[in-house]
Amino acid sequence: MDISIASSLKKMWSQAALGILEYEADVVKSSDELLDAFEGAIEKLSDEYCMDDIAKLPHIEATRKAYKTLGKNPSEYRNAAEAMLRRVVKSSGLYHINNIVEVNNLISISSGYSIGSYDLDEVKGHVVYDRAEEDLHYAGIGKSSVNIGFIPTLHDDEGAFGNATSDSQRAMIKEGHRRIASILYSFDGTEGLTEWMDEFEADLKKYCGVGEVTKSIVE
Numbered sequence: 395m396d397i398s399i400a401s402s403l404k405k406m407w408s409q410a411a412l413g414i415l416e417y418e419a420d421v422v423k424s425s426d427e428l429l430d431a432f433e434g435a436i437e438k439l440s441d442e443y444c445m446d447d448i449a450k451l452p453h454i455e456a457t458r459k460a461y462k463t464l465g466k467n468p469s470e471y472r473n474a475a476e477a478m479l480r481r482v483v484k485s486s487g488l489y490h491i492n493n494i495v496e497v498n499n500l501i502s503i504s505s506g507y508s509i510g511s512y513d514l515d516e517v518k519g520h521v522v523y524d525r526a527e528e529d530l531h532y533a534g535i536g537k538s539s540v541n542i543g544f545i546p547t548l549h550d551d552e553g554a555f556g557n558a559t560s561d562s563q564r565a566m567i568k569e570g571h572r573r574i575a576s577i578l579y580s581f582d583g584t585e586g587l588t589e590w591m592d593e594f595e596a597d598l599k600k601y602c603g604v605g606e607v608t609k610s611i612v613e
Contacts (some may be wrong), residue, residue, distance in 0.1 A: 435500055457579070497598055
């Protein structure tokens, strides 16, 4: 993935950074082993946190502060990690989608980083990570329209397709053999990114049979 962070976004929030993993995978239903690990993490986190703890987790707190500075209400448009952890604490559970999305979400709730995984064959040209224009919408996963205005968002030659709150339908991960980029959205710099990217890689290899993974950080 050819990607950069817009200077305009860096001026508004200097600690914006992206941790990127690129790989190929056979996207299938999750194995029992992966689902057991996923549900085990949910049970552990549900016991560990109460609702008031979630917004104070370092990576989630940084994301909320960035959204507020950039003009988006972080409580109305929660980042994905926060939204999932709130479901975990409320014992609402998380949906099972496929093996890649399960690993994506497992690392997200464990780390506090919001993470998006994208089908690279649906991404066209150079990708710029920039604050979305006011009132910009796209068709989100499971949603007909998502207001992404002012949220730092990935844009390619065909428009916006992903951010830390809700990804678009266009580049969503479907079953089959796919070329994928998984992106950790950081709003508190690069410290901690490498550790969780390594954990993500290990889980991809353990639970999804992924071979080579190319990792990079953009800041």
